[in-house]
Amino acid sequence: MKSSIFALVSGAFLLASGVSASDELLPLPEEVSAQSDALATASFLDWFTPWVKRTWQGSNYQCKCAPGDYCWPGEWKWQLLNLTVGGNLRVSIPPAASCYNTFQGPLGNLNTYDAAKCAEVTANFADEQYQINHPTAGLWTYFTNDTCRPTTNPSDSCTNGYYPVLYIQAKTIGHIQAGISFARDNNLRLIIRNTGHDFLGRSVGWGALVINTHSFQSISTSNKWNGPGGYSGSTITVGAGVRAKAALQHLHGLNPPKIMVTGECATVGVAGGLVQGGGHGPWTNREGFLADTALQFKVITADGWLRTANAAVNPDLFWALKGGGPASFGVIVEATYKTFTDLPSAAVSLDINTSHTSDINQIWEAIRIFHSYATHWVDNGLYVYYEIFGPMLHVQPFVGINKTQAELQTLIQPLFDDLNTLGVGFSTSNRTYSTFYDLYFDLFEIEAAGSSALTGGWSISKQDHAANATAIVDAFKTMTSSGAILVGHMWNAGGGLPQSQWSKSAVNPVFRNVVDKIISVVPIAGNAPLADKAEAQQRLTYVVDGALRAAAPRGAAYVNEADPFQPEWQTAFWGTNYPELLRLRRKWDPKGVFYAVSTPGTEAWTQIEEGTRLCKKI
Incomplete structure (x- = not known):
C-alpha cells in the first residue's frame, strides 16, 4: 500500500x-x-x-x-x-x-x-x-x-x-x-x-x-441492584477503559467508603481481560474472584451486535465472560460488579536477604519455613504477596482485612518464632489503616513497564501443600537457579465464597482449593536471537514451571499470568470447564474473529514465520 x-x-x-x-x-x-x-x-x-x-x-x-x-x-x-x-x-x-x-x-x-x-x-x-x-x-x-x-x-x-x-x-x-x-x-x-x-x-x-477502548471511562454506583441473580446490594458500573485506581478512588469517596475486588496492581483495567481471566486480588479470600462479583456485562460479540449478558439474559455468554478467557467471547464495553463496605485493615512486611545472613542455605530454610504457613494464613483470611529471587525473600505485605494489628501479629508470630529459632535475621514492619483502600495505595509497590521477559506460573493446592511442602521449596530452588524470579500470591478463591456460588463463573474449579498462586518470570530480550528465545521458552516450560508442576500436580494455571505454551493448557487453565467453554466459543465466535493465545478454541491457531503471521493449520 x-x-x-x-x-x-x-x-x-x-x-x-x-x-x-x-x-x-x-x-x-x-x-x-x-x-x-x-x-x-x-x-x-x-x-x-x-x-x-x-x-x-x-x-x-x-x-x-x-x-x-x-x-x-x-x-x-x-x-x-x-x-x-x-x-x-x-x-x-x-x-x-x-x-x-x-x-x-x-x-x-x-x-x-x-x-x-x-x-x-x-x-x-x-x-x-x-x-x-x-x-x-x-x-x-x-x-x-x-x-x-x-x-x-x-x-x-x-x-x-x-x-x-x-x-x-x-x-x-x-x-x-x-x-x-x-x-x-x-x-x-x-x-x-x-x-x-x-x-x-x-x-x-x-x-x-x-x-x-481506553476512552470508555464512565463510572457510576448504586446502593441497590435490581437486576437478576439474587443479589440486592450495592454496585459499581464501569466502562471498558476504567482502571482499578479510578474505580477504587470513586468508591472510596462514597459515604461509607466502598471497595471492590481488584487486582494487586492499580493500573489494571477492571472491565476487560482481568475479569475474563478471573481477576484475583487482596479481597479474593473474602469474596472470590472479580468474576464471582460480576452482575452484568454490555458486550459486543463477533457478529457486531451489542448484547446484555447477565444471569437472565444470555446466561451462557455471561458465564463464559466470567473467567472463560480474555478476548474470546466478545468485547466488554461496560461491566457491573458487587461492591462491599470497606474495612479497617492491618499489614506486616518482612525481608530476609544477604544483609541478614551470608548463609544461602539458611535463607532457603527460612523460605521453607515461611511457605509452610501458607494454608494457615489463607484459612485465617490473610492475603500474602511476596517475591523470591537471589535468593532473598521480600514480603510486602501480609494483609489482614478487618483485623487489628494485634490479631494479624498473632497469626504471623509463629513464623517469627521459627525464624528466631533458626537464628536467621530479618527485617519487619507493621501498620494499621482505617480502610483497605489506604493500605492498598500505601503498601502495594508500583510495577515498572518497559522490561522484557517470558512469564509462566502455577498454583499450589492445599493437598499438595500438605503433602509436598519440602518438594515445593526444592522446586523454588530449581526455578531460581534456572534464572527465574518468583512472585507469589497467597489466597484461596473458595474460602469466603459459598460453595453454591463456585460454579457460577467459568474459572478453573481447582482455584477454589488453592493456597498460593505463583508467577515465574524469566528475563530475556524480545530481540534476542531466535535460538536464545527458543531456549528460554523451553527452560520456562519444562524446567522452571516443570519443577513446580511436578511438586504440585493437583494445581492449576491462571490464564492471565502463566505460560501459554505449557502442555495441556486447556486443563491447566480451565479444568473440567473447558469442554463447555469450547462449545460456547464455537457458538459465539464461529469464525475466530477474536484471538488470544491459548484460549478456548484456539488449538489450531499459531503464529508462524518467526512469530508474525496468525494462521490455522490445514
Whole structure:
C-alpha cells in the first residue's frame, strides 16, 4: 500500500455516532448507516473471505490478511472505515519512534525524530501509566520483538516489530462495532486493548488492527441492584477503559467508603481481560474472584451486535465472560460488579536477604519455613504477596482485612518464632489503616513497564501443600537457579465464597482449593536471537514451571499470568470447564474473529514465520 495511507488516517473526518448502551441488540448507529452500507458492499465484493495460504516448516496454513497480501483492504476501504469511526483510525507507531530519524513501518516510512518527545519517552518508558496512555503499546516489551526502544542514536533502525499496524481510538460503541465488522469481513487479525496490561502479548500482534477502548471511562454506583441473580446490594458500573485506581478512588469517596475486588496492581483495567481471566486480588479470600462479583456485562460479540449478558439474559455468554478467557467471547464495553463496605485493615512486611545472613542455605530454610504457613494464613483470611529471587525473600505485605494489628501479629508470630529459632535475621514492619483502600495505595509497590521477559506460573493446592511442602521449596530452588524470579500470591478463591456460588463463573474449579498462586518470570530480550528465545521458552516450560508442576500436580494455571505454551493448557487453565467453554466459543465466535493465545478454541491457531503471521493449520 502507498504511504498516502498516513495522510488518509491522520485526516479529521468528523462524524457523530451516538449509541444507547442499554439496547439489547444494537446494529451500527443510524448516523453511520450509509457508510456501513458501503462497507457491507465492500464485504460482499470479498464474499470469499480471503485467506493467505502459507507453508511453514513442512505444514500448510491459512492465515489472516496482512500488509502486502492481495487481500489486504484497499485504501478506499480504509477510508470508509475511517469515516465510519469518526476519523479515529490511526497508524500505529511504536512509543519510542520519536528517538529515531525514520520509522520503517509496514505501510511506508515516516520521519519521526523529535528530541523533546524522545526525552519524554526515555524518561517515562518504565512508567505504566505512560505506556497505558499510548494506544498500542505493550507494557512489557518481549512480545513486541523489543523493536524501537529508546535510543541516543537516531540513525538506529526503528521497525514495527510485532506492534500492530493500525488502530481505532474508539469513542463510541458504534466505533467498536465498525472495527469488529471490518476485521471480520476482511479477515484481519483483531486485537482489543484497554490498558495493555498483560504479560502474554495479547495487546500487540504483527499485522493487526487494534480497537483501543481506553476512552470508555464512565463510572457510576448504586446502593441497590435490581437486576437478576439474587443479589440486592450495592454496585459499581464501569466502562471498558476504567482502571482499578479510578474505580477504587470513586468508591472510596462514597459515604461509607466502598471497595471492590481488584487486582494487586492499580493500573489494571477492571472491565476487560482481568475479569475474563478471573481477576484475583487482596479481597479474593473474602469474596472470590472479580468474576464471582460480576452482575452484568454490555458486550459486543463477533457478529457486531451489542448484547446484555447477565444471569437472565444470555446466561451462557455471561458465564463464559466470567473467567472463560480474555478476548474470546466478545468485547466488554461496560461491566457491573458487587461492591462491599470497606474495612479497617492491618499489614506486616518482612525481608530476609544477604544483609541478614551470608548463609544461602539458611535463607532457603527460612523460605521453607515461611511457605509452610501458607494454608494457615489463607484459612485465617490473610492475603500474602511476596517475591523470591537471589535468593532473598521480600514480603510486602501480609494483609489482614478487618483485623487489628494485634490479631494479624498473632497469626504471623509463629513464623517469627521459627525464624528466631533458626537464628536467621530479618527485617519487619507493621501498620494499621482505617480502610483497605489506604493500605492498598500505601503498601502495594508500583510495577515498572518497559522490561522484557517470558512469564509462566502455577498454583499450589492445599493437598499438595500438605503433602509436598519440602518438594515445593526444592522446586523454588530449581526455578531460581534456572534464572527465574518468583512472585507469589497467597489466597484461596473458595474460602469466603459459598460453595453454591463456585460454579457460577467459568474459572478453573481447582482455584477454589488453592493456597498460593505463583508467577515465574524469566528475563530475556524480545530481540534476542531466535535460538536464545527458543531456549528460554523451553527452560520456562519444562524446567522452571516443570519443577513446580511436578511438586504440585493437583494445581492449576491462571490464564492471565502463566505460560501459554505449557502442555495441556486447556486443563491447566480451565479444568473440567473447558469442554463447555469450547462449545460456547464455537457458538459465539464461529469464525475466530477474536484471538488470544491459548484460549478456548484456539488449538489450531499459531503464529508462524518467526512469530508474525496468525494462521490455522490445514
